[in-house]
Amino acid sequence: MESPDQLKPIDISKHSKLVADWDSLQRIFIRPEDEDCKATLLKYMEQILFGLHEFLNSHVGVTEEISLLNLTETYKETLISSEPEKKLADVISDIISSIAPRAVNVASPYFVGHMTAAIPFFMVHLKAIVAALNQNVIKLETSKVLSVLEKQVLAKIHRLIFDLDESFYQKHVQSTDTSLGSFTTGGTTANLTALWVARNHFFSPCDGFEGIETEGMAGALNHHGFDKAIYLVSKRCHFSLKKAGGILGVGNKHVIPVDVNAEYRMDVSKLSKMIKSFSKSAGTSGRKGKTAIMAVVGVAGATETGIVDPLYEIADVCREHSIHFHVDAAWGGPVLLSEAYAGKLAGIERADSVTIDGHKQFFMPMTCGMVFFRDPKIMDRIAYYSNYVNRQGSVDLGIKTLEGSREANSLILDSALKIMGTKGYALMIDHGIETTRAFADEIKKRQMFELVTEPELNILTYRLVPPHIGKLREKAYDRKEIERLDGLLDDINIMVQRKQREAGRSFVSRTRVNCAPCRENDHEVVVLRAVIMNPMTTIRVLSEVLDEQEKIYKSISHEEA
Amino acid sequence: MESPDQLKPIDISKHSKLVADWDSLQRIFIRPEDEDCKATLLKYMEQILFGLHEFLNSHVGVTEEISLLNLTETYKETLISSEPEKKLADVISDIISSIAPRAVNVASPYFVGHMTAAIPFFMVHLKAIVAALNQNVIKLETSKVLSVLEKQVLAKIHRLIFDLDESFYQKHVQSTDTSLGSFTTGGTTANLTALWVARNHFFSPCDGFEGIETEGMAGALNHHGFDKAIYLVSKRCHFSLKKAGGILGVGNKHVIPVDVNAEYRMDVSKLSKMIKSFSKSAGTSGRKGKTAIMAVVGVAGATETGIVDPLYEIADVCREHSIHFHVDAAWGGPVLLSEAYAGKLAGIERADSVTIDGHKQFFMPMTCGMVFFRDPKIMDRIAYYSNYVNRQGSVDLGIKTLEGSREANSLILDSALKIMGTKGYALMIDHGIETTRAFADEIKKRQMFELVTEPELNILTYRLVPPHIGKLREKAYDRKEIERLDGLLDDINIMVQRKQREAGRSFVSRTRVNCAPCRENDHEVVVLRAVIMNPMTTIRVLSEVLDEQEKIYKSISHEEA
Structure with missing residues (x-):
C-alpha cells in the first residue's frame, strides 16, 4: 500500500482559488518530513513552553488590570470568518500577547483561593502525547493498549483506596466483565x-x-x-x-x-x-x-x-x-x-x-x-450496549460510563505516578497540610484576624476582624447585636477580598460558613478561604497575603474616616 | 514581593533522604530559566511531535499484531511504586516504544471505521497551550478571559446554527444572565x-x-x-x-x-x-x-x-x-x-x-x-449556585452546566476557526461527502458487494455478498430462506471485518441495520460501516480496502472448501 503522503485527493480543481487551498490543508494533516518544517513546528512548541512561562513569571495573582467590561467589549464579534484569518504562528503569538496575560495565573504561589494551582511542567508534555495519539477509550477499536492501561490505572487507585488483597486485583484488573471504576470529566x-x-x-x-x-x-x-x-x-x-x-x-x-x-x-x-x-x-x-x-x-x-x-x-x-x-x-x-x-x-x-x-x-x-x-x-447497573460499539461481551470501556467519547487520561496519571512515586506525591501533600497548619498559627497570632475553621487537610477559612469590632463581638450577647456586628464584618471581608483580587498580586477566595455550626439558628458569616496545594506557596508567601489584607483594610477604613 | 524561585519551602529536612527529594520536586514546578534545561524540555517535545509520528508513518490500521490477551498480561501490576520509577525522558521513550505501537493508528487514511481520525497537527500545539494555562472555566476567578472567549465562541457556533440577527448576538454574546449554550465533554x-x-x-x-x-x-x-x-x-x-x-x-x-x-x-x-x-x-x-x-x-x-x-x-x-x-x-x-x-x-x-x-x-x-x-x-432551568463559586448574579460559566471543572476548549476551537476559516473546514467536509459518494459508486460497481445505506453525508454501510449467495437471496421469497441466507452473509461479514482488523492494514467497523426499515417485521443484517473524514482517505485507499476484503473472503472460502 502507498504511504499517505503519496496520495492525491479527488476533485481538488474547484477549490483551487481558495486561500485555504487543498494542498495547504493536506499539509496540516501530514506530519512533516523535511527539517525546516519540523524546526518551525518545534519553535512554536518552544514559544508555548517558555513564552507562556514568561507571562507566568511576570504576573502573580489574577493578572492584568483590565476590567471585565472592557474585556467583554473586545469579544463580541460572532461571525466566523470564511477566509483563514491567521497562521498558526500568529495564533500562538496572539495567545501569548493577548490571552495569557488576561488569563488567571493559577500557578502563582500567591494564588491560594481555589483548587486549581501550578502543575508540574511535564504534565504539558503528557497532555501533548495524549492529544497526538488522539485515542478514544470509549472502545477498544479506537484505543487498544490505552483501554488496557486504563483498567490497570483504575485498579491501582482502587487498591490505594480499598486495599483489597492481591488475588482480588489479579482477578479484576483486566477482567472484561467487571469494573473497578471509571474515569470521568x-x-x-x-x-x-x-x-x-x-x-x-x-x-x-x-x-x-x-x-x-x-x-x-x-x-x-x-x-x-x-x-x-x-x-x-x-x-x-x-x-x-x-x-x-x-x-x-x-x-x-x-x-x-x-x-x-x-x-x-x-x-x-x-x-x-x-x-x-x-x-x-x-x-x-x-x-x-x-x-x-x-x-x-x-x-x-x-x-x-x-x-x-x-x-x-x-x-x-x-x-x-x-x-x-x-x-x-x-x-x-x-x-x-x-x-x-x-x-x-x-x-x-x-x-x-x-x-x-x-x-x-x-x-x-x-x-x-x-x-x-x-x-x-x-x-453493571448502568451498562448500555449498542450495535456499532460496546457490543454485549466486548471489553469496550464505554459500556459502563456516564460519558461517551473520552481521551486517554489514564496515560497522564500513570506516567505521573511513575515519575514521582507515592513518595513524590506525599511530599506535596505533606507540604500542603503542614504549611496550612503554620498559616493557621500565623492567623491566630495576628490581632486583626480570626481563624474560623481549623485546617484538617490543606484548606482553612478565616476572617479579618478589626480589634474594635472584635471586642464588641466578644461581649455581645444579644442575638441581634451579634448579627449586626457580623454583618459589618461580612462587608469588610467582601471588600478586602475584592480589592485584593483586583490589585492582582494575590488571591484568596471567599465563601460563607456557619460560625457555630452545631447551634440551633446559627447564622452564616463571610470568610476568606485559602487552599494551599502549590509547593511554592510557603508561610512567607502567606504572611505577605495577610499583610496585604491588613493594608487594604486600613486604606478602606482611612477612606471612610 | 519575591519571585517564586527565590522562595524556600518550610521543613524540608525530613524529606531529604528520599529519591523524590524536595528540591527536585520543586524544580518540576518552576519552569526552567537556564538554557540547558530548556533545551532538554524542548527535546522531549520534539520526540512527542515527531517520535510518535514515526510510528504513525510505519503503521496503518489497528497496529501491531499483539493479541489482547498477551497485552493484558503485561498490565496487571496494581501496586503503585513508592519510589519514583522513571524520569520524564524514560516515560516518553517508553510511550514511544511500547504504548504508541500498541495504540490504534486512528490517523491512518485506511482507518475508516469510526468517527475518530487524523487531526491537524496544530491541534497538538493548541492542546498544549490549554494544558500550560490550565484554566478552569467553571468560574471567572480561574479563567477570566477564557470565560469571555468561551461565550464568544459559543455565540459563533450558535449563529452558524440558528442564524439569528446581529442585534440578538450583540445582546447575548457577553450577557451575564443569558446563555447560548455550553461546552460539554x-x-x-x-x-x-x-x-x-x-x-x-x-x-x-x-x-x-x-x-x-x-x-x-x-x-x-x-x-x-x-x-x-x-x-x-x-x-x-x-x-x-x-x-x-x-x-x-x-x-x-x-x-x-x-x-x-x-x-x-x-x-x-x-x-x-x-x-x-x-x-x-x-x-x-x-x-x-x-x-x-x-x-x-x-x-x-x-x-x-x-x-x-x-x-x-x-x-x-x-x-x-x-x-x-x-x-x-x-x-x-x-x-x-x-x-x-x-x-x-x-x-x-x-x-x-x-x-x-x-x-x-x-x-x-x-x-x-x-x-x-x-x-x-x-x-436557567438547570442553574445551580454555591457560596464559594457560582454565586447568584456572577458570570461564572459553571452555573448552568452539567459538568463542573472544565478546561478551556473554546480556545482550541476558536484558534482552529481562525487558522482554517469556514472555507478550510468546508474543504474537508466536501471531500468527505464527495469521496463517500465515489466509494458508494465503487461498491455498486463490484459484483462482490452490496451497498446497504446510501450515503447522505460521509458515512455509508455495505456488505460483502458473494455472487452465488446474492443470486439465491434475490430469488428467495420465503421469509425463512431470506433469513437463512442473511445469516450466512452475517457470518461472512463478521469474519471478514475481524480478519481485516487483525491484519492491521485497514479498518472498517461493523454494525447491524434493518435491510428494509419501513417494512413490518423486517430483520437486521450485519453491515460494514465506513466513516470518511480523513482528508487523506481517497477513493484509491477505499478501493484497496475493498480489494483486501475480497481477498480475505476468498481465503476464507478456500479454507472452508
Whole structure:
C-alpha cells in the first residue's frame, strides 16, 4: 500500500482559488518530513513552553488590570470568518500577547483561593502525547493498549483506596466483565455516576419490575410502594451532589443534608436518628409514607473547609442499615499517598464508592475525575450496549460510563505516578497540610484576624476582624447585636477580598460558613478561604497575603474616616 | 514581593533522604530559566511531535499484531511504586516504544471505521497551550478571559446554527444572565444536557410546584396528573439518548423510537400520529393515562448511517404541538460550514436545542462537545449556585452546566476557526461527502458487494455478498430462506471485518441495520460501516480496502472448501 503522503485527493480543481487551498490543508494533516518544517513546528512548541512561562513569571495573582467590561467589549464579534484569518504562528503569538496575560495565573504561589494551582511542567508534555495519539477509550477499536492501561490505572487507585488483597486485583484488573471504576470529566460527573449507580442498585430489576433505569423514578417508587427516595449527605458537601439529585430525577429536595458538629463534620448520631425516623415512617399507614434511602454521602476534604467526615463511623451506620455509602474524596483522596496523613481518611476503605479528582491533588491538567466501586459488578447497573460499539461481551470501556467519547487520561496519571512515586506525591501533600497548619498559627497570632475553621487537610477559612469590632463581638450577647456586628464584618471581608483580587498580586477566595455550626439558628458569616496545594506557596508567601489584607483594610477604613 | 524561585519551602529536612527529594520536586514546578534545561524540555517535545509520528508513518490500521490477551498480561501490576520509577525522558521513550505501537493508528487514511481520525497537527500545539494555562472555566476567578472567549465562541457556533440577527448576538454574546449554550465533554453529555433542560422546561416551577429539578420525576408527574413523561426519538438515534432517559429518571423505556422510512429517516407522519395518540389518551379517564411529551429528537448525521432526519418537517410538527425539538448534530453539525452541503441540514435552525461535537468534524482532539439553545433563558432551568463559586448574579460559566471543572476548549476551537476559516473546514467536509459518494459508486460497481445505506453525508454501510449467495437471496421469497441466507452473509461479514482488523492494514467497523426499515417485521443484517473524514482517505485507499476484503473472503472460502 502507498504511504499517505503519496496520495492525491479527488476533485481538488474547484477549490483551487481558495486561500485555504487543498494542498495547504493536506499539509496540516501530514506530519512533516523535511527539517525546516519540523524546526518551525518545534519553535512554536518552544514559544508555548517558555513564552507562556514568561507571562507566568511576570504576573502573580489574577493578572492584568483590565476590567471585565472592557474585556467583554473586545469579544463580541460572532461571525466566523470564511477566509483563514491567521497562521498558526500568529495564533500562538496572539495567545501569548493577548490571552495569557488576561488569563488567571493559577500557578502563582500567591494564588491560594481555589483548587486549581501550578502543575508540574511535564504534565504539558503528557497532555501533548495524549492529544497526538488522539485515542478514544470509549472502545477498544479506537484505543487498544490505552483501554488496557486504563483498567490497570483504575485498579491501582482502587487498591490505594480499598486495599483489597492481591488475588482480588489479579482477578479484576483486566477482567472484561467487571469494573473497578471509571474515569470521568471531574468530580461532578464522578459523584453523579456514583449516585446513579446507587440509585439503580437500590431499585434493581426484580420480579415484575425491569429496574429504575428502564422504568424511571416514578415507576420504581410505585412498584415498591415508596413515597420518596432520598440521599443523605453531609451538610458541607459539594453542590454537585444536590445537582446529581436533580439530574437523576430524584429531586434535589430529596438530597437531604445531615447536620454537622462543632468541627463541621457530619454528626453521626444525627445521621443514625434520621435513618431510623425515615424507616419508622414506613408501614405506619397501609401503603404510603415509606422512604427509600439510596445512599449516604460523606466528604473527605470538604470544598470549603477541607474537613473529613467521620468515615469509619458513617460506614458502621450504613452497614447496619445496608445503605450504599459514597465518599466524595474529590479533593482529599490523594492524601492516601502520604504515609504521614493517610490516617486522616481512615474508614474510606469501607465505602461502597469513592470519587477522586485527577486535576486536583494528583496535579493533573484540566480535566480528569475518577469514581471507584468496591463491588466490581455494581457498575453493571448502568451498562448500555449498542450495535456499532460496546457490543454485549466486548471489553469496550464505554459500556459502563456516564460519558461517551473520552481521551486517554489514564496515560497522564500513570506516567505521573511513575515519575514521582507515592513518595513524590506525599511530599506535596505533606507540604500542603503542614504549611496550612503554620498559616493557621500565623492567623491566630495576628490581632486583626480570626481563624474560623481549623485546617484538617490543606484548606482553612478565616476572617479579618478589626480589634474594635472584635471586642464588641466578644461581649455581645444579644442575638441581634451579634448579627449586626457580623454583618459589618461580612462587608469588610467582601471588600478586602475584592480589592485584593483586583490589585492582582494575590488571591484568596471567599465563601460563607456557619460560625457555630452545631447551634440551633446559627447564622452564616463571610470568610476568606485559602487552599494551599502549590509547593511554592510557603508561610512567607502567606504572611505577605495577610499583610496585604491588613493594608487594604486600613486604606478602606482611612477612606471612610 | 519575591519571585517564586527565590522562595524556600518550610521543613524540608525530613524529606531529604528520599529519591523524590524536595528540591527536585520543586524544580518540576518552576519552569526552567537556564538554557540547558530548556533545551532538554524542548527535546522531549520534539520526540512527542515527531517520535510518535514515526510510528504513525510505519503503521496503518489497528497496529501491531499483539493479541489482547498477551497485552493484558503485561498490565496487571496494581501496586503503585513508592519510589519514583522513571524520569520524564524514560516515560516518553517508553510511550514511544511500547504504548504508541500498541495504540490504534486512528490517523491512518485506511482507518475508516469510526468517527475518530487524523487531526491537524496544530491541534497538538493548541492542546498544549490549554494544558500550560490550565484554566478552569467553571468560574471567572480561574479563567477570566477564557470565560469571555468561551461565550464568544459559543455565540459563533450558535449563529452558524440558528442564524439569528446581529442585534440578538450583540445582546447575548457577553450577557451575564443569558446563555447560548455550553461546552460539554462530548455528544453524550451534550444530549443529556439538552434532555435535562427540556425535562425541566416542561415541568417548570408553577403555583404549588417547585419544578421537577427540586421535586423529582414522581413529584412532577403527580402534580400535573401525568401517567408518564416521554421523549420521542428517531429510531436511528445514538444510544446516548436512551441512556439520558435512564439517567434523568424518566426511564429509558420512555425514550420511544419513531419509525424510519425506506431512507432510514424519521417518518414524520408516524411522529405526528404518535403525538396525537399520546395526546388522545389524556383526559379519557378522570385523572390518569396522560402522557407528557418532553421533547422530540431528530438526528443530523446518524452514527451508523450518516442520515439526516427531515428536520424542517419535524420542526413543523413540534411547533404545532409546542414540543421541545432537539437535534443531535454531534456528527453532522459542522456540515453547516460547507456552502455546498449546508442545505442538507435545512431546518436545524428551527430546533430548540442542538448538539455538536468538537472532536468529530471540527477535528479537535479528544474530547469536546457542545450544546446550544435557541432561547437564551432556557438554561436557567438547570442553574445551580454555591457560596464559594457560582454565586447568584456572577458570570461564572459553571452555573448552568452539567459538568463542573472544565478546561478551556473554546480556545482550541476558536484558534482552529481562525487558522482554517469556514472555507478550510468546508474543504474537508466536501471531500468527505464527495469521496463517500465515489466509494458508494465503487461498491455498486463490484459484483462482490452490496451497498446497504446510501450515503447522505460521509458515512455509508455495505456488505460483502458473494455472487452465488446474492443470486439465491434475490430469488428467495420465503421469509425463512431470506433469513437463512442473511445469516450466512452475517457470518461472512463478521469474519471478514475481524480478519481485516487483525491484519492491521485497514479498518472498517461493523454494525447491524434493518435491510428494509419501513417494512413490518423486517430483520437486521450485519453491515460494514465506513466513516470518511480523513482528508487523506481517497477513493484509491477505499478501493484497496475493498480489494483486501475480497481477498480475505476468498481465503476464507478456500479454507472452508
